[in-house]
Amino acid sequence: MDIIERFEERARLGPGDLAIVAGEHRVGYGALDARANRLAHCLRRRGAGPETVIGICMSRRPEAFVAMLAALKTGAAFQPMDPGHPAQRLTENLAASGALLLLTERALARTFQDARLPVLPYEDLAAELAACPKTRPVRRLPAQGLRCVIFTSGSTGRPKGIGLTSASIANVADWAVARLPGPQVFLQFTSLGFDVSLQEIFGALLSGGSLVLVQEKHRQDPVALLDLMAREKVQRIYLSPAFLRQLARAALQEPALAGRLVLTEIVAAGEPLRLTPDVRRFLGALDGTVLENQYGPSETHQATACTLTGDLADWPDSPPLGRPVPGVRGHVLDEHLEPVPDGEPGEFHIAGTGVNRGYLGRPDLTAERFLPDPYGPPGSRMYRTGDLVRRDPATGRLEFIGRIDGQVKIRGHRVEPAEVDAVLTLHPDVQDAVTVARQSAEGTWQLTAYLVPAPGRALPDRAALREFAGQRLPSYMVPGTMVPIAALPLNKNGKVDRAALPPPDDLLDPRAGLVPPQNPQQEIIHGIWAEALERERLGIDDTFFDLGGDSLRAMQIISRVRQAFGVDLEVRALFDAPTVRGLAQAVEEAVVAEITAQSAADL
Structure with a gap:
């Protein structure tokens, strides 16, 4: 059964069940299905169907998920894109996929002024959608049809689009749903342009669970995210290990807030997992929460999993990748594509249901990475991951060693x-x-x-x-x-x-940017920066980005500054004032503003 048919069955069984939570906005399964049907009819009129691609670039709102489901209802594939990415990159990716059209928002339409395809703001379709039927359109759903296009960084100097099939997505969804004790509340945190989001979306919507959408403020502020998770009683989250560390620090700083969490499972995915002391303390404070380490490149979606159970003290600092999930076969091979003995390093090759189409419009690159599987049924393929692994002889679990090339994962992204x-x-x-x-x-x-x-x-x-x-x-x-x-x-x-x-x-010029702190505020912030950025050489006029800063470190710094000075400071403050001197000034202004506001309230 195709993934969209699975969703429709869920909507039929529980039309009043809660599907999406976006702030005060609640959408039930029946309403979500009906809205997607209307939009699907609208897309069909414009040529959407099997082997066509519908681009979707929207902020994280219910309409984005209506658009995904509508594309699937026509038999087409959807191409989710992060609106925070540069306009040129988004436009080039649309051209590379051969997208039929783009669904977006009025506020984002100018981003695509150079795109050579129809750009449809969702708001502008209101009258047409109202006239469309709420029943699902007649469609054809090929078993191995193209259902999603994900772009990832390319070694040739330009991004490459990966064609995901219904079978690949459904295989992971089936496995995830089978393991759930029943409908659960999922956090939709991952960027919609990242394939891990498919597990969040379809894990929730194919199991009868609900999907809680995060806004940008939650992504920038781990404390705000904890509050959202506690209020909405989130049970299952997917995070990159880098953000898991940030969330753990925030939880340790806000123990009362963390104590309201009802998490049943945390899934770490996107990059190698390391259990830092903060993560261990965070997990130790949760009651019965399971941690799972998942692995899988976008070319195969999820491939392996390792569920960590038992005494937390016995968990390794670098957990293994685990074993292949059902429907996936894993081969550890040498350069001649011969199996290596257990315990010996080799390149990991993934075969089975999870192997996707390949790279759209890139037959040479597809042939290089997607090879005939000599150990599977005739005609089957396997994907060369470029990851070095070894299989533990005692447990059979796969352990990650490193890459055979220069590729890295930054905040979960390749x-x-x-x-x-x-x-x-x-x-x-x-x-x-x-x-x-x-x-x-x-x-x-x-x-x-x-x-x-x-x-x-x-x-x-x-x-x-x-x-x-x-x-x-x-x-x-x-x-x-x-x-x-x-x-x-x-x-x-x-x-x-x-x-x-x-x-x-x-x-770098050793004489530049080494002005020392001038007052106690700067001294405290200087120390916070030095620890967060892991820098000994640091002056109060050095910029955050020159020192290797990124959004995750920004969150860490602002969280510690809030704690040190007792001020309500947004992460944006560090981007607006990216030096120790500037941030100290922002702290001083925030303190004065709070004192002034308090004085006015006391009058």
Whole structure:
């Protein structure tokens, strides 16, 4: 049964059951199904059907999920996109997928002014939708039909679109639903352009559960997210390990709030999981919450899982990937595609129901990564992950070792440094660029770009380079540190010798930005920055981004500043005043504002 047929069955059985929670807005299964049917008729009139793609770029609101379901009801695929990504990247991805049309919002329509396809703001369809029937349209649902398109970073310098099938999505949904004790409340936290969101969405909607939507303020403020989870009685969440660490810190700072949580399961996915002391304390304070480590590239969706049970003290700091989920076969092979003995490292190859279509419009790249499976049924394929793993002889669990190339995961998202390099070298003042990833003591990856100036030119300042990159790359792909270098070191084969690249601090001006704290407020904030950014060399006029800062570290800093000074400061304050000096001034202004407001209230 196709995933949309499964949803429709749920809506028929429980039309009054709660499906989506968005603030004060509640949508039941019956209403959600009817709204999706109306929109599906509207899309059918415009040519939507099997093997067509419907682009969807909306903020996290019920209409976005109506649009996804409507596309599926026509037999088409939906292409979810993050509205926070640069306009040029979004437009190019729509062109690469050959999307039939784009569903968006009026507020976002200008983003797609250069797109060569119909752009339909949802609000502008109100009259047409009202005239459409609430019954589902007649459609054809091919068993292996294209149902979703997800774009991810590409090693060739441009993103690549992965075609997900109904069978792949349904396989994971079936497995997830079968393990649930009944309908549960899911948090919809993951970016809609990231394939993990499919587990949140269809895990909830195919099991009769409800989906609680987060807003940007919840993503930027872990304390606000904890409050939302407690109020809506969220039971199941999917988080990247990086954000799990932020949530754990917030929970430890707000024990009364954390005590109201009713979580039954936390799923960590998107990057290797590490159990830091904060995460262990957070999990130890929860009553009966299960932690599961999941693994799976977008090309195969979820492939393995490891459920951590028993005494928390016995859990390894780096949990294994676990075993393949039902419907998935895992091969650990050498360079000749021969199995390696248990305990020995090899490249992980994924086969079975989870293997998706391949890369849209990229037959060469598809042939390189999607290979015939010599160990499966005739005609079956397997995906070369590029991940080195080994199978534990005693437990049979797979353990992650590392990558065979330069790919890294930043905040759960795949990043190919070659794509970052390609964007940076588009700048007329940059002759060459090499981006490398360095891992912090906490296990978080940070990007550093080494830039060679074009002949006769000088590199612009780092803020200008970040702005240039940010117009073409999502924020998680913009290097936090950009340093000039006269020439890139080469090995004897003429390739860049990444191991010979000097530490960034050796290339930055040691005399610049080292103004020490001038007052007690700056001293406290300086210490918070130094710990969060893992930096010893830090002046009060150094900018947050030059020091490798990102949104997760911003949340950590603001959370600690709130605690230290007792002020209600938004994460936006750090982006508006990205220095220790500037943030200290923002704290002072917030303190004065609160005192003034309190004085006025006492009159």
